[in-house]
Amino acid sequence: MAAYFFASPIDVDIKLENEEGRKQVEMKSDKEKTVSCPVYYDGDSVAGTVAIRVRDGKKLQHDGIKVEFVGSIELFYDRGHHHEFLSLSQELAAPGEMRQAQTYDFNFKNVEKQFESYQGINVKLRYFIRVSISRRMADVAKERDIWVHSFRLPADTNATIKMEVGIEDCLHIEFEYNKSKYHLKDVIVGKIYFLLVRIKIKHMELSIIRRETTGSPPNQYIESETITKFEIMDGAPVRGETIPIRLFLGGFDLTPTFRDINKKFSTRYHLNLVLIDEENRRYFKQQPSASQPSPFTLLLFYGPRPAHGRNCDCA
Template identity: 25%
Template sequence: MSKMATIDIRLKKVNKIYTDGDLVAGVVVVDSGRSDFQHQGITLSMEGAVSLQLSAKSVGLFEAFYNSLKPIQLINYSLEVAKPGKLPSGKTEIPFEIPLKGKPNKPLYETYHGVFVNIQYSLKVDVKRSLLNKDLQKQCEFIVEYKEQDTKAKVKSVPFSITPDTLTNVKEKQNVPSFKIKGTLNSASISISKPLQGELIVEHCNAPIKSIELQLVRVETCGCAEGYAKDATEIQNIQIADGDVCRGITIPIHMIFPRLFTCPTLSTNNFKVEFEVNIVVVFHDDHLVTENFPIKLTRF
C-alpha cells in the first residue's frame, strides 16, 4: 500500500504572494494511505531564477550569446524537514518556514511569465525512498512582489492626436483615409495594481470604422557583450469601440494589467522587460492604423 503514497505542499497564505524578507510558511503533507511509510529523508528546497531564451529569428545572429544563455539564479536554498525514518499511516503534516532572501547583491525581481524572459519562484519537496520504491517529488510556485512604496510617482497626463501625418508605420499615406482622433492617457507611469485609463474622441473620419482596440505589448530584451535581441509580443487586446462610432463622442479607455504577464518595468545588464500600449483603428476594408505609447509600470 505504500506505493500509493502522495505528497503535497500547502502554503499558509492562500494567495501565495510574498515580498522580500517574508517568511514562506506552510506544511508538507504526506498521505501514506493505510500503511506506514518508510523513507530515506524529506528535503524542501526554495528556488528562484530568471530564465532567458532567444526568439527563432535571433538564434542565428548571436550564436555565442545563444550558447551562454544560462538561467540567472536568484534563490537556491534547501533544508531537511524530516530525517530518514517511518511515518504512520494516514496524513502527516510537517510544518516549515523559509525566509525569502535573495543571494548577496542579487535583488529579487517580481514574478513574471513572459515569452523570452521568465522570472519564477518555487518550492520543491523531495522524498527519498529505498531502491525498490520510486522517489516522490512535488513542486509549488509562489509569487514574489515588490513592497508597496510610500512615495507616489507624479501623474502626468499624455495628450495625443492621431492623423495620417502623425503615422510613422505607414508607407503609402495617400491610401490612408482622412481622419483625426484625439484623446488623453491619464499617465505614462502607472501602478501595476491600477488600470490604465484615458479617453479618445474621433473628431472626423471620411471612411467607416470597423473597430477601435487597445493593445498591450511586452518588449523583452536579452543581451550580453555579443549583442542584444529585442522582441515585442502582444499580451492582450481589448476592443473599446465596435462599428462606425459617432464622431465627437468621448470613448473611455480602461485596461487592467494581467498579473503574471506583466511586472514593474525592469532593466538589468542581461535583460529588460518593458511595456507599450497601441491604439489600433481598424477600418471597414480591414486596413488599420496604429499609434504607439511606451508606458512605465511601477508598484506604488
C-alpha cells in the same frame, strides 16, 4: 508494469501555514492543468510543514532531507535551463533511516521577493517550495508553487501623454491621455482632437497590446497579443471634433509592467489607436520596437498594499 518498479515508494506532502486565509491565484501547470497557489508579498515569511510517508511499511535509507525556497525564471525556448535568482535552503533531517511517517517544520523568515510572479507566452517567473530527499539510487523531489504580488509603487511623476500625428495635408489628430502610469484597477481617461480631416473616416478603434520580449539578440523572441479592442467612434469626424476616451482596466487580464527582469524578459503594454476609412484602409501609429518605446506605452502596477489582511482583490 515497468513504471511500477521505478515508482517512488515515498509520499511527500507540503502544507503552507495559513494558506486557507490567503488569496488564491489559478496557475497553469506543465500539463496544462490549473493549480491553486496562495498569494504572498515581498517580505512575507514562508512557513509550513513537510510530511513524509514510506509506503507499504518499507524503510527509507536516505542521505539527508532538505527544503528550499526558490525563485526561478523559465524560458520556454530554453527548457531544462532554469535561471534561479533566489535560493534558500534548510536541512530537515541528517542522513539516516526512516521506518514511519515523519513531519518537519520549516520557516523562511521575511523573504525578499524582488520580482512579481508571471506566466506569459514564452516565459514563466515562479516561486516554489522544493523538498529533496537524497538517496543512493535516485533522489525524490516534490515542489509546491506560491504566487507573489509586488506593491512597489512607481515614482510620483505621472505626466500626461500628448502627441500629434497625421498624414500631410490629409489627416492631423492630437492624442491626449491623463497619465502614463496606471494601477490595474484604474481608468484611462483621454480625448482625441481632429485638427484636419480630409479622409473619409468610417470608424476608430482603441486597443491595448501586450508585448512580451524574452532573451537577447540574436536569440530574442517577441510576442504581441491584443488584450482588448473596441470601437470608440462610428461615423466621419469633422475638423474641431473631440472624441472622449474612458477605458476601465479592471475587467481585463493584465499584469504589472516588467522591465528587463533579471536581464531575461520584459512585458510592456501599449495603447494602439486605429482609424479605418470607407475603403477599409487602416491608419495607425506603428507599434514600438523593444529599443524605442512608444509614447503610448503604459506603466501598469498594483495599487498600494492594503494595511490589513491578505484577501484584497488585487489580482
